[in-house]
Amino acid sequence: MKTGAFKKIGEVVELLGTTPRTLRFYEAEGLISSRRTAGGTRYYSDADIARFSAILRLANAGIPLHLVKTIATTREHYATGAESSHAIHTLLTTLHEQVNAQMALLTQLTADLSFAATTLESCFHCGNAPTRSGCPECLVNQRLDASELLNLIWEQELN
Known part of the structure; x- marks a missing residue:
């Protein structure tokens, strides 16, 4: 997929080495937003993926989610x-x-x-x-x- 193109959740999961459930959880927590098709398929930009990456890195380092959310918002x-x-x-x-x-x-x-x-x-x-x-x-x-x-x-x- 070319740079700047939107990626589906499966592609993002593969890029970041995580699970769809984790990404959906971060979205439910208000840390990230997705664009959706009429059918509900989630799409993410490169900026969204960079944001996910930062969230995952902090979470994997043991930073409490409430602090990650505070930083993000x-x-x-x-x-x-x-x-x-x-x-x-x-x-x-x-x-x-x-x-x-x-x-x-x-x-x-x-x-x-x-x-x-x-x-x-x-x-x-x-x-x-x-x-x-x-x-x-x-x-x-x-x-x-x-x-x-x-x-x-x-x-x-x-x-």
Whole structure:
């Protein structure tokens, strides 16, 4: 299909790697509008697809839908570009800070995942029971202070 042409929902789904249900949901939530034929077939422009792509990227990053909707609809509530730009800038700055905090948490989680996986490799050929009492010299048991995930994996110590 040539650039600038409208695309049916199936084509959009294929381009974005999502489902028709997801796109219809975003439309029902007021995040996007479609053009429709008399028979109800939805058609989307390249601009609509770019908007869908941004929505999906934010949603896939775990940004709450209410915040995505706020970002998508804030400009229309202001009389001037200056007012709306300041409001959107504040939203984007807050979102940026939240994403940076989430990235820091994910970096820590990535390190803990690697540490836990490497530690567990020492148990690949272990014949002992995978418990504190069954394998008291286990490397997992010795490294519990260094990994939250190892504490989750290892059985809970009951006193």
